[in-house]
Amino acid sequence: MAGTATQKAGTAEPTRRDFIVVAASAFGAVGAAAAVWPFIDQMNPSADVLALSSTEVDLSQIAAGQSVTILWRGKPVFVRHRTEAEIATARKDDTADLKDPEKDEARVKKPEWLVMMGVCTHLGCVPLGQQGEYGGWFCPCHGSHYDTSGRIRKGPAPLNLPVPEYTFLTDTRIRIG
Template sequence: MQAATTAEEPTRRDFLYIATAAVGAVGAAAVVWPLVAQMNPDASTLAAGTLEVDLSGVAVGQILTVKWRGKPIFVSHRTPAAIKAAEDVPLNQLKDPATDQSRVQKPEWLVVIGICTHLGCVPLGNQGPYNGFFCPCHGSVYDTSGRIRQGPAPANLVVPPYKFASATKIVIG
């Protein structure tokens, strides 16, 4: 004897179940979407998170100080001698080893947060024995790549997130 195999035809009730579930899913998404969207940052907050800096007026050897997220940012247009001095430092002489190439995107421009990593003071530019940055409060000395060379600071000056928007503009943040 052969078993009969028949597939049940979908009924109107099956269609109503599927249609109800689909409408419920769309309705739930319509309710959840605004709740999730309101968690995104405000447009003014996003605008404050980035800063565009024009580098065209910064002479070689000059350090431009701008403010980003309430912090001073040093944008240093380094001389060829400063670049060579930063690149020639053996890593074993550094308290917080980092190559110059890992700290800059273009050798002639150094961008660092201008806050001493010791106690949060603001260092002076083109100062100290390495002609980089010097924090007069406690004597921390940074080289032309913003790396700690002497003093109590435990780490290098922090490099903020930035990118070159053009040959003469950077966007920080």
């Protein structure tokens, strides 16, 4: 018998042409990605937007029982230096019948400092501080009452006042955002 086929059908070895096709495809994919990247990169936030993404607050000027309102990302943020009585009331109210149950300790990183967004969760109004039936915040637009931990207690608002991301940089300075 002259020359028998030692190769099975369908298992051809890669040829030089196969290598060239794979290499050209990979080169084309890299080129396409390089061409598209500037269009994708231009969708990243600009430097002025990134500068607004966080803000630092000096807590040393806020006396116990006092609140300040900070503007962050175009929205008010309430920073309150709570008194011992307010902390005790907030912790006692952990067992109250709450619309949006959340313990006081889950809303604060240090008990004496309460940091939360100052926007009512009903229709986006700005609540008034240290008013209402629970000694916290009161939204006069539709009658929502929040307690000393910013939890909804009465009225149409469905949720507690949200707590933004914040970290303590020192004992007297926080970064919001």
